[in-house]
Amino acid sequence: MKIAIVGSGAIGLYYGALLQRSGREVAFLMRSDLPVAKERGIRVVRKDETFVLDEVAAFARAEEIGVCDLVIVSLKATGNGSLAEILPPLVGRGTKLLTLQNGLGNDALLAELFPKNKVFGGLCFVCLNRIEPAVVENYMAGSISLGPRLGEDLAEAEEIVELFKAAGVKTRCEPNLAEVQWKKLVWNVPFNGLAIAAGGVTTDVIVGSPELCGEARALMREIIAASHFFGYDFGEGFEDYQIKITRPMEGYRPSSMIDFVEGRPVEVEAIWGEPLRQAKAAGVATPKLEMLYALLKRLCR
Amino acid sequence: MKIAIVGSGAIGLYYGALLQRSGREVAFLMRSDLPVAKERGIRVVRKDETFVLDEVAAFARAEEIGVCDLVIVSLKATGNGSLAEILPPLVGRGTKLLTLQNGLGNDALLAELFPKNKVFGGLCFVCLNRIEPAVVENYMAGSISLGPRLGEDLAEAEEIVELFKAAGVKTRCEPNLAEVQWKKLVWNVPFNGLAIAAGGVTTDVIVGSPELCGEARALMREIIAASHFFGYDFGEGFEDYQIKITRPMEGYRPSSMIDFVEGRPVEVEAIWGEPLRQAKAAGVATPKLEMLYALLKRLCR
16 A cells, blocks of 8 residues: 655654554655655654654655555645646546645545545644654644545545554544534634734633633634534534643644744635635624634735 | 923824914923924924924923913823823813823823813824824824813813814814714724734725725724714714725825834724723624734734
């Protein structure tokens, strides 16, 4: 089984490294990290251990990799426009595609590009930062919720889940991908968004300010209301739970905020724009999300 | 008749200069602009004319000025905490107090400090910038809407209006001060606020972006809804009118935005905090104002 990792941000480096360490054949498609990865390998820094993959199959062009069994897309969603050009050499008749990207719209794009292939999506609940080329830092073990774009592909989703489990990643198979995508947005929309709009602040500033924490909760309620409309129920107290899990993160910098302060593209459409459009189309009132999106679209242009 | 101008920002310099040019005795209480005003006078730059007041009675301490007939407070509202200390030497039994400050809560403070004196408020609809010490630039003629804090003082308000008219300022007497304060907030809340929250942008960016212009309009509707609750009606099409008057301003930088980008205090409580608290107390839904206030409070801390 041959796996391609497309995009060497924190997610791609981390899960690609774990899959390779578990014995899989992994090919990394990279740009900026390529020389470092070739020379020094990929390094993963965790609380309890640090490990280095010395031998990394890293490539600049998909043609050098060829057709794979599984293509994992871990590019930032702002780079989705290039997938139509990048992916074809990796995708054959039986190739499965897995997006580990943030927000909404990514699996729909893969399905559009490769209508005959099976598409899956995974949501990574994890704190990762790529601290320098080919070096990724992991703050908490975390987990992946992984599901098929179409319900009929559930059995294949379970096979991919086993792959990650064998690599030591807590992974759960979710029959409904859209549901877990909305579920993750309940955290990402407020915390990634307010961290940028409040001037590049860490999560402790948001939960520590009565006003900003109130806005975070109000944004969560809008996402939860939209989720309800689509038939998803995250249970009682889900809003409180988000605050509870955020407090111990202390000075955590949400990934979009890091992108923002470092002048890199921010996934504004995937995380805020597409959910806003879907909620609006469903007739769900989202005044807070609307304002946050308007500000982010300008701030992150 | 002796007039004191407390605070030599754009508003104080401009109206003080016009009052003095019309023959009134004006004393300026200044801090940073004092040496320049003493040496070179005050200069007013307008589209059609530039004039300089060579002889300016500028002072550093209120004791040097003594009791006045009219005390005009043109400090930024963020400096209100110092008024209890600054004003007393200027205020005698018959002294009238006029605040030309932005937002809500300023006349209430003056009435609290000097319960036996008559308090008035003026809203300046004008584009002014203090471009260097003792130099103020005026972009459009503009006008003042001036009224008594208490309805019973309407006749005295009319006397003050005449003073400004004689100085060449288009001034209108308004029987209800709170009404004109809310009316001005319909512009100030969205444009000063979004100009900061969107990253320090000019008004053309706001009216030129469908998303930001939509937010500006939504903020206006919240202020108009609160105003309705208090019994004020600005008439049909008032929201559209705000957009219409803003378009020709082109690259105008709202005063709060200038303060923000130049690192000076921003009148967050007067312009956003106090209106939000009054609207909330009245039970008017203001989700947009609430988010804007939360962001501004952090951004301008």
